[in-house]
Amino acid sequence: MNKDIVCVYFSRTGKTKAAMAEIADALNCELVRVRDKVDRKGALGWMRCGLDAMRKRTQPINRLVTEQPLSDYRLVILGTPIWAGRCSSVMRGLLKRRGYEMANVAYVITHGSEALYKEVYGQMDRYLLKPHVADVSLRPGSAGYHFWRDQFIKTCADFVASDGEQPPEQA
Numbered sequence: 599m600n601k602d603i604v605c606v607y608f609s610r611t612g613k614t615k616a617a618m619a620e621i622a623d624a625l626n627c628e629l630v631r632v633r634d635k636v637d638r639k640g641a642l643g644w645m646r647c648g649l650d651a652m653r654k655r656t657q658p659i660n661r662l663v664t665e666q667p668l669s670d671y672r673l674v675i676l677g678t679p680i681w682a683g684r685c686s687s688v689m690r691g692l693l694k695r696r697g698y699e700m701a702n703v704a705y706v707i708t709h710g711s712e713a714l715y716k717e718v719y720g721q722m723d724r725y726l727l728k729p730h731v732a733d734v735s736l737r738p739g740s741a742g743y744h745f746w747r748d749q750f751i752k753t754c755a756d757f758v759a760s761d762g763e764q765p766p767e768q769a
C-alpha cells in the first residue's frame with residue numbers, strides 16, 4: 599500500500615466513485631468517501647445539488663476516516679462530479695473545512711457533457727495553501743476516458759516518486 603497518497607471522493611450516482619476506485623487501484627493507495635448529511639436522492643435531491651452548487655452553499659461533512667492525518671499524505675487526490683458547472687458542494691465543503699491541511703492536491707472531475715470545466719480547478723484552489731499539482735477532466739464512457747485517466751495516474755505516480763520537488767506536467 600502506498601502510504602504517500604490518498605484518494606478522497608464524493609459521488610452521487612457512482613461515476614466518480616468508479617473512476618476514483620480505478621485510480622486508487624492503479625496507485626495502490628487508500629480510497630475514502632466523503633459525504634454530507636443532505637439527502638441528495640431522487641429529483642428533489644438533484645435540484646438541491648444544483649442549487650447548492652450554484653449558491654456555493656456547503657453543509658457539514660461526515661468525519662473523514664483516513665489511516666493517517668490528511669497532512670501526512672504527500673498527495674491527496676480529490677474526486678468530484680461537476681454540478682451546474684462547479685465542483686459539487688460536498689467537495690467544496692471538504693475543501694472549505696480541511697483544504698488547508700493538504701500538502702499537495704490533485705483533482706479528478708467527472709461530468710456528463712463534452713466541456714472540460716478547467717476553470718473549476720482555480721475555484722477549488724482557493725481553499726488550498728498552494729495550487730494543485732495535477733488534474734484530469736473525465737467524461738465516463740467517452741473515447742478518451744482511459745487515455746486521460748492513465749496519463750493522470752502516471753503524473754501522480756511521478757510526482758510522488760520525485761519527492762514532490764518538481765511540479766508535474768498537467769494532465
Ligand SMILES: Cc1cc2nc3c(=O)[nH]c(=O)nc-3n(C[C@H](O)[C@H](O)[C@H](O)COP(=O)(O)O)c2cc1C
Pocket residue numbers: 608609610611612613614615644645647648678679680681682683684708709710711712713738
Ligand atoms: C445537480 C447536477 C448538476 C450537474 N451539472 C452538470 C454540468 O453542469 N455539466 C456536466 O457536464 N454535467 C453535469 N452533471 C452531471 C454529472 O456531473 C455527471 O453525471 C457526473 O459524472 C456524476 O458523477 P457521480 O455519478 O459520481 O455523481 C450534473 C449532475 C447533477 C446531479
